[in-house]
Amino acid sequence: MTKPESAEYDYDVVISGASLAGSAAAILLARAGVRVALLERRSDPEAHKALCTHSLTANAYPVLDELGLIPALERAGAVRNEARWYTRWGWIEPRAAPEGPELPYAYNIRRSTLDPLIRSHAAQTPGVDLLLGHQVTGLVREAGRTVGVRASTPQGEREIPARLVVGADGKDSAVAKFAEVPARLHENARFGYLAHFRNLPLHGGIGHTWFLEPDMAYAFPNDDGVTVMAVLPDKKRLPAFREDLEGSFLEFVRALPEAPPIDSAERITKITGTVNYPLHSRKPTAPGVALIGDAALTGDPLWGVGCGWALQSAQWLAEAVASAATGRGDLDRSLALYARRHRRRLRGHQYLAADYARARPFNPLERLMFSAAARDESLARHMHRFASRLIGPLRFLNPVAVAKASAVNIKHRGAAAPVAAPVAAPAAPPATSADGAVGR
Ligand SMILES: Cc1cc2nc3c(=O)[nH]c(=O)nc-3n(C[C@H](O)[C@H](O)[C@H](O)COP(=O)(O)OP(=O)(O)OC[C@H]3O[C@@H](n4cnc5c(N)ncnc54)[C@H](O)[C@@H]3O)c2cc1C
Incomplete structure (x- = not known):
């Protein structure tokens, strides 16, 4: 193992994963005076999550604003995410009240745009060292407490000690695994496929979600005129669906009420998806460890909320631990505050989502x-x-x-109800x- 330069391991916090949660936490912690090592296993600064439909719910807006990203997002062509939802009773079409404030919104923006943007913002924040090509391969433990990480790097293996290790490394979090934080899994009885299209206009130019009980579909307009189309049918349909993936995907979309004109659209990406995507919940802290984003809670993709929660949980963590992470306070108490807030804000949502993930009709x-x-x-x-x-x-x-x-x-x-029996109702x-x- 290469011995690191002393200046290189002098961090308060090491974060594993430089996607949404990790980059946001790094920025907010560093602004509060915390020295952060932000580790990302992939070496390409443009790397991004492929399996996502890119819709950031309005709860993300205040965090994006605090991060200072709104002007850059708007310049990059992010689309305000108005939406309508199909139900068997008709369309739910939320609109601002006459004379009322506009509806809260955030953005649809492809991860290929968003991830590099937030990561470069983190890299430019004084106090953050973005270390690409650094994969966390283990934790350094002392007396039952995590005091750093082991990482494989382009220069070989190294240890990076820190007061706090943050797992922002997604649903299969390496930090959670090495810290032996168990995950509570909830089966997801739907599978999902998505693809990106050009020339796929949507009614009113806004997002669509179809609640087909139990199947689901959605379509969101994104930056650069690209529409993402996703289908999430009941797993019972999977064997037949897979026999002809493209044909089944197109047929599913054509059959949607007020279907977008898929046959005249140009598909610009592969049809990708997942056939097994259980929901996870983990206790978001352990001694010397905090989990944020999908590492702490992976929801059902059908609600399109994981990005917002990745950003929010990063903010909650930074608010709770910034001071203690620099040695000016009780870190364990700060972690307990973060865990409580995470639980209070997200547990109820996850409970409902896990129940609906059984692919049942509406209760x-x-x-x-x-x-x-x-x-x-x-x-x-x-x-x-x-x-x-x-x-x-x-x-x-x-x-x-x-x-x-x-x-x-x-x-x-x-x-x-008819007032009087009509002749031919x-x-x-x-x-x-x-x-x-x-x-x-
Ligand atoms: C099909 C699908 C559609 C979705 N659509 C939406 C949507 O429309 N809206 C929405 O809000 N959410 C959506 N989500 C959920 C959303 O993608 C996630 O919730 C979000 O990406 C979580 O962000 P994160 O930063 O926690 O983790 P991730 O984005 O998963 O990032 C984890 C990072 O950690 C890095 N990493 C992993 N292991 C290590 C390691 N050992 N060392 C160093 N780095 C490591 C990875 O390379 C990656 O950069 C969708 C999910 C799916 C599956």
Whole structure:
């Protein structure tokens, strides 16, 4: 093992992984005076995550703003992520209230644009050493506590000691594995494939999500006129789907309500995907260790929220530990604060996501809220705030919102019911025959 120069191992924090969570944490910690080594196993500064549909939910906006990335994102062509959601009751189309503030938003921006942008921002931040081609291969432990990492580097193996080691190394986190932090897995009963297209216009130029119970699909406009199209069917369909991947993908898209014109679009990437993507949750701290982003919690891709949480968890960690990481405070207590905040903010979301990942149809409460949101603008806005992860499940399902949704549906049924028996009444559309009124 090569002995490092003394200046090289003099870091307060070592971060494993220079993607969204790791780069954001490095910037925020370094700005608070922490000396950070940001390790990335890949050596290409332009490296990016391929398996992603690039939609950053509105909860990401304040972090992107704090990181100072908004002007660069807008210059890079990031698209504000308005969206509409198809349900069997019709489209949920959240819009700002007349005279009200605009809806909270963040951006759709391809990871091939976003990842190099945030990583170079980290590299330019005084106090951050971005070490590319450095793969964490083990932890340095003393008396049951992590006090640094071992890494394979272009110059050979080296040890990098630090007060705190941060695992920002994704769902299969090496840091979590070496620190022996167990993962709680939840099966995901859907598989997913995605591809990028040019010349694939979307209704209103905005994102689309299709809740097909249990299958799902979505399409998001991105920077540079590229649209990403993703399908997430029930795994029961996988054997037939795989027999002709391209044919099945196209057929699935063609069959969507208000399907985008896929046949006249130009596919510019391979159809890639994953057939086994369980959700993970890990305790986000261990002695001398913190986990952020997917390393701490990997959600279901169908909700498109992992990037926002990667950025937010980086911010929560930096706020909790910046001072202690420089030796001015109790690091264990700071880590406990971070763990508590992480749990409080994300546990409920993950609980609901793990349940829905069973590829079941909507449950009665979901039927109530989704059907009412398709019929009522203020409930559509309420749903937008939940889907943007600006409110948690408890606020989403608060008694006032549930009562309002019930009232909307009762009124809708009243309006749909015939006043007197018509001579030749048209058949009621399926949308109204299966609404989500309470008690169904
Ligand atoms: C199909 C699919 C679609 C998705 N779509 C969306 C979406 O639309 N919106 C959304 O918000 N989320 C989406 N997600 C989730 C999102 O991609 C992740 O939540 C997000 O990338 C997590 O960021 P991260 O920084 O925690 O980890 P990652 O982006 O996974 O980065 C981990 C980094 O660690 C590095 N690394 C790994 N091991 C080591 C090691 N031993 N040493 C050093 N470096 C290491 C890796 O090279 C990588 O750079 C999707 C996920 C999937 C699978």
